[in-house]
Amino acid sequence: MIIEPRMRGFICLTAHPDGCAKSVKNQIDYVKSKGHVNGPKRVLVIGASTGFGLASRITSAFGSDAATIGVFFEKEPSIGKTATPGWYNSAAFENEAQKVGLYAKSINGDAFSKEIKQKTIDLIKADLGQIDLIIYSLASPVRLHPETGVLHRSVLKPIGKTFTNKTVDFHTGNVTQVSIEPATQDDIDNTVVVMGGEDWSMWIEAMKNDGVLANGATTIAYSYIGPEVTEAVYRKGTIGKAKDHLEDTAFQITSSLEELNGKAYVSVNKALVTQASSAIPVIPLYISLLYKIMKAEGIHEGCIEQIQRLFSQRLYTGSAVPTDEQGRIRIDDWEMRKDVQEKVKSLWEQATTENLIEIGDLAGYKQDFLNLFGFGFDNVDYAADTNEMVMISSI
Ligand code: NAI
Ligand code: NA
Numbered sequence: 001m002i003i004e005p006r007m008r009g010f011i012c013l014t015a016h017p018d019g020c021a022k023s024v025k026n027q028i029d030y031v032k033s034k035g036h037v038n039g040p041k042r043v044l045v046i047g048a049s050t051g052f053g054l055a056s057r058i059t060s061a062f063g064s065d066a067a068t069i070g071v072f073f074e075k076e077p078s079i080g081k082t083a084t085p086g087w088y089n090s091a092a093f094e095n096e097a098q099k100v101g102l103y104a105k106s107i108n109g110d111a112f113s114k115e116i117k118q119k120t121i122d123l124i125k126a127d128l129g130q131i132d133l134i135i136y137s138l139a140s141p142v143r144l145h146p147e148t149g150v151l152h153r154s155v156l157k158p159i160g161k162t163f164t165n166k167t168v169d170f171h172t173g174n175v176t177q178v179s180i181e182p183a184t185q186d187d188i189d190n191t192v193v194v195m196g197g198e199d200w201s202m203w204i205e206a207m208k209n210d211g212v213l214a215n216g217a218t219t220i221a222y223s224y225i226g227p228e229v230t231e232a233v234y235r236k237g238t239i240g241k242a243k244d245h246l247e248d249t250a251f252q253i254t255s256s257l258e259e260l261n262g263k264a265y266v267s268v269n270k271a272l273v274t275q276a277s278s279a280i281p282v283i284p285l286y287i288s289l290l291y292k293i294m295k296a297e298g299i300h301e302g303c304i305e306q307i308q309r310l311f312s313q314r315l316y317t318g319s320a321v322p323t324d325e326q327g328r329i330r331i332d333d334w335e336m337r338k339d340v341q342e343k344v345k346s347l348w349e350q351a352t353t354e355n356l357i358e359i360g361d362l363a364g365y366k367q368d369f370l371n372l373f374g375f376g377f378d379n380v381d382y383a384a385d386t387n388e389m390v391m392i393s394s395i
Helices: 017-033 051-064 085-099 114-128 185-195 198-209 238-256 283-296 303-315 338-350 362-372
Strands: 042-046 067-072 104-108 131-136 142-144 151-153 163-169 174-180 213-223 263-268
Touching: 017 051, 017 085, 017 303, 042 051, 042 114, 051 067, 051 085, 051 131, 051 303, 067 085, 067 114, 085 104, 104 114, 114 198, 131 198, 142 185, 151 185, 163 283, 185 238, 198 213, 198 238, 213 238, 238 263, 263 303, 283 338, 283 362
Parallel strands: 042 067, 042 131, 067 104, 131 213, 213 263
Antiparallel strands: 142 151, 163 174
């Protein structure tokens, strides 16, 4: 079929398999261009199909020759209906890994469930024995709790008082005021259950109990801090409470891994266009201004550049892992640079529908958004009939 983007709100309903393959190939080429990193050999990535998780899988495999198992929750294709992008990304990743003889298998299902954890552990036992690095990179709006059977929904709301600020509809470029009512205590609790650290610790606990964690195993989850303009809705909002919980969980996991000499880290990453971040009010406007400035300064990075730097300049340097005073790895350092943030702040005050095209990188935002779904790549023939029924070899 001929596949075109079909936008609805913050998502695109279609995905292009050739474009997703191109996106994966570009990321592999980038990692290879940076040279070998003496990194992990057996890696489990939870949330491996898009965004930071996919970049982590690619960096492990093509930067350090790691065997990888990827867990994700994606929709497979059916005749006349495309899969979700993470499905096509994972199919392409496995193909590329196979070409160079790298082990790669994937599990598609709900990572919050006991079944998927057990399935993953059984696969590790059968194929790899143990795991050296576990990347936890889930972004989900819901979690079915495995113990209680309750379906929790996360929300993106401020806490305490109504938040009013600018936002942009990145499809139209319209800058408007948005007001978000404060969260209830239930909203806060639910968001922490979905995006906090409980499931991360359940994974590590289950893996430890079944003996599939290698001595010295490391686990990493991703967090975000960001600037003042997004603070009320992000870091001091419901999602921020979940990130606080995630960051606290790292210390608990580290203590639970003492006898294995294991360690849990949180890495604070840069704001980037992903399916998860596009849905957060205010963030797209911030990102479009940030991109403009970081590109002008020559310090712009995407997910793959961020994770390659995390591996090569933080985790696997041969020296101690540098962290901030709260024990977090910081690869948001360039985003948070004082000069960068001062410029964003001043652009933020000026931003209107009329000038955003000039002062912000709306085009870059839109390009990245299209790219998430496999659209907008050079050297992909979007007019050609293409096979939507691309399968993942290990599934
Ligand atoms: P993403 O939406 O690109 O990736 C989410 C991944 O989780 C996908 O692989 C998806 O299949 C998987 N997933 C979702 N629900 C699942 C489930 N129930 N079972 C199994 N897999 C499931 O998101 P992104 O942006 O890469 O986020 C990953 C982490 O990075 C999140 O913790 C996020 O808060 C964090 N982060 C994101 C930043 C951003 O600007 N995008 C900045 C800093 C941190
Ligand atoms: Na991810």
